[in-house]
Amino acid sequence: xxxxxxxxxxxxxxxxxxxxxxxxxxxxxxxxxxxxxxxxxxxxxxxxxxxxxxxxxxxxxxxxxxxxxxxxxxxxxxxxxxxxxxxxxxxxxxxxxxxxxxxxxxxxxxxxxxxxxxxxxxxxxxxxxxxxxxxxxxxxxxxxxxxxxxxxxxxxxxxxxxxxxxxxxxxxxxxxxxxxxxxxxxxxxxxxxxxxxx
Numbered sequence: 001x002x003x004x005x006x007x008x009x010x011x012x013x014x015x016x017x018x019x020x021x022x023x024x025x026x027x028x029x030x031x032x033x034x035x036x037x038x039x040x041x042x043x044x045x046x047x048x049x050x051x052x053x054x055x056x057x058x059x060x061x062x063x064x065x066x067x068x069x070x071x072x073x074x075x076x077x078x079x080x081x082x083x084x085x086x087x088x089x090x091x092x093x094x095x096x097x098x099x100x101x102x103x104x105x106x107x108x109x110x111x112x113x114x115x116x117x118x119x120x121x122x123x124x125x126x127x128x129x130x131x132x133x134x135x136x137x138x139x140x141x142x143x144x145x146x147x148x149x150x151x152x153x154x155x156x157x158x159x160x161x162x163x164x165x166x167x168x169x170x171x172x173x174x175x176x177x178x179x180x181x182x183x184x185x186x187x188x189x190x191x192x193x194x195x196x197x198x
Contacts, residue, residue: 042156043119047105056150062142073131077118080109121155129198
């Protein structure tokens, strides 16, 4: 009934479509897999770093290390140079007088001029747009999204990064004296799709 050439094109089109569906489904499952979005995610890091000591005991402000959180979309992780601002002087040792393992790794990176590649803890999917500076300008504290980091020995994801969690915050009434209240907005932040998905 149909020519062989036409049938071949139909089979190729069906094959391409099925391949795209399988590939898209696998990608979607990976991105939305619960362990990639759930609270409690705590990846191993290239060196032991204690937020409990730095942000808690020593009370180093988050913005000293995560400098671009106030001015840009990303909070940025500190470079080895930022760490060495203190650790050129402070090099803690164990009971036997040896450098603590984390300090030894840090100094090794410094000497080799090699950056530390940290594993992301709070990382949104690429299809969600998030701007740290907008949230900080709105008066949110780091702990509202990241939890009590100053009490964490190893940083973990405190809250799930699902859309419903973000919307629960956005849907709250505007805080007293905020720009949203002054504009007469009904919610703390926009809840339309294009606010986060562009």
